[in-house]
Amino acid sequence: MRNCAYSTAAGERIPVRIVEVGPRDGLQNEKTVIPPEVKVGLIDRLGRAGSRVIEAGSFVSPKWVPQMAGTAEVVTSMDKLPGTTYQVLVPNEKGLESVLSLLAAHPDKPPIDEIAVFTAATDAFSIANTNVTVADSLKRLARVVQSALDKGIRVRGYVSVVITCPYSGKVDYKRVRDVTKELLDMGCYEVSLGDTTGTGNPTSVREMLSVVLEANPVERLAGHFHDTFGMGVANSMAALSAGIRTLDCSIGGLGGCPYSPGATGNVATEDVLYALQDSAYSAPGDLEALVDVGFWISERLGRDNSSRVAKAVRARREREKAKL
Numbered sequence: 515m516r517n518c519a520y521s522t523a524a525g526e527r528i529p530v531r532i533v534e535v536g537p538r539d540g541l542q543n544e545k546t547v548i549p550p551e552v553k554v555g556l557i558d559r560l561g562r563a564g565s566r567v568i569e570a571g572s573f574v575s576p577k578w579v580p581q582m583a584g585t586a587e588v589v590t591s592m593d594k595l596p597g598t599t600y601q602v603l604v605p606n607e608k609g610l611e612s613v614l615s616l617l618a619a620h621p622d623k624p625p626i627d628e629i630a631v632f633t634a635a636t637d638a639f640s641i642a643n644t645n646v647t648v649a650d651s652l653k654r655l656a657r658v659v660q661s662a663l664d665k666g667i668r669v670r671g672y673v674s675v676v677i678t679c680p681y682s683g684k685v686d687y688k689r690v691r692d693v694t695k696e697l698l699d700m701g702c703y704e705v706s707l708g709d710t711t712g713t714g715n716p717t718s719v720r721e722m723l724s725v726v727l728e729a730n731p732v733e734r735l736a737g738h739f740h741d742t743f744g745m746g747v748a749n750s751m752a753a754l755s756a757g758i759r760t761l762d763c764s765i766g767g768l769g770g771c772p773y774s775p776g777a778t779g780n781v782a783t784e785d786v787l788y789a790l791q792d793s794a795y796s797a798p799g800d801l802e803a804l805v806d807v808g809f810w811i812s813e814r815l816g817r818d819n820s821s822r823v824a825k826a827v828r829a830r831r832e833r834e835k836a837k838l
């Protein structure tokens with residue numbers, strides 16, 4: 515498997531972990547119903563193209579996010595590759611119960627390795643997304659995290675709207691810092707900081723991180739940048755410069771958040787891998803193969819591929835073919 519960073523005389527590269535959120539964050543916002551076999555096809559192709567951490571779906575209320583119904587079928591049908599971590603998002607104890615029943619039903623081949631829980635930096639977003647304030651969501655999540663840890667399941671955390679909230683405007687970064695700390699203190703191994711609206715730029719991302727880092731170790735943070743204003747790659751690089759070593763990305767730039775009107779998908783996986791080429795960082799994933807995966811899923815969804823790099827690679831391939 516080729517790695518996106520090529521070796522140079524510069525020596526050892528700093529490994530960056532990429533969490534591929536396309537099958538969950540990407541697909542959850544799609545309007546058309548996506549059959550489970552397409553979701554499975556996407557996850558399997560991502561794994562074969564070198565994605566090493568894949569968020570495969572979510573166990574949320576199908577009334578709130580219909581597109582994620584059927585996650586149980588998806589995770590029990592996918593080809594779970596050794597060396598790849600598969601996670602699902604859960605909002606509450608009911609979601610965790612679904613995960614635990616699946617694990618109990620498949621003791622020899624657990625379909626899921628870990629879960630992710632989520633809250634927000636503002637009450638307005640938390641209520642829109644999960645029907646409870648941030649304080650109430652943290653109480654609920656503390657129970658979920660403890661139960662998961664008791665069963666030996668690792669838990670990742672998300673904080674949404676770390677820069678701007680679509681309902682209450684500019685976010686107080688101290689709130690991001692404190693909510694992040696609560697998630698880490700309750701046992702999340704890592705917290706992913708979500709610029710849900712994609713309004714951040716490298717300056718605001720750096721400012722936000724400097725406040726969050728007052729109370730949280732950088733090695734337990736991840737960056738999750740939506741690309742609404744085209745800043746996803748720049749913000750990812752700013753996060754790496756601040757010491758973050760895990761980035762969430764979405765193949766083909768799929769997605770958006772159902773509770774962040776107008777926000778586009780996460781920064782495209784292909785764009786981040788291209789930005790890391792020949793840099794001080796290395797990340798897993800075969801860029802050429804991932805470009806194919808991005809076009810494969812975009813075609814199935816009848817949508818444009820949002821990755822600038824994928825489009826440029828396709829254009830280069832067409833030029834090369836024309837020369838033959």
Ligand SMILES: CC(C)(COP(=O)([O-])OP(=O)([O-])OC[C@H]1O[C@@H](n2cnc3c(N)ncnc32)[C@H](O)[C@@H]1OP(=O)([O-])[O-])[C@@H](O)C(=O)NCCC(=O)NCCSC(=O)C[C@@](C)(O)CC(=O)[O-]
Nearest residue numbers: 573574575578579605608609632643644645672674708710
């Ligand atoms: C949290 C709730 C459930 C509260 O929703 P609620 O309506 O307050 O919950 P409830 O307990 O009153 O239950 C309502 C119904 O949902 C069912 N239900 C309840 N829980 C579950 C469950 N786990 N799985 C399946 N069904 C569930 C429950 O059984 C009941 O069914 P009924 O009796 O009416 O038939 C709801 O608000 C919800 O599901 N929200 C999820 C919203 C969501 O998925 N948002 C997108 C993910 S977060 C995100 O994208 C941001 C992130 C992470 O990517 C980072 C970033 O970019 O910012």
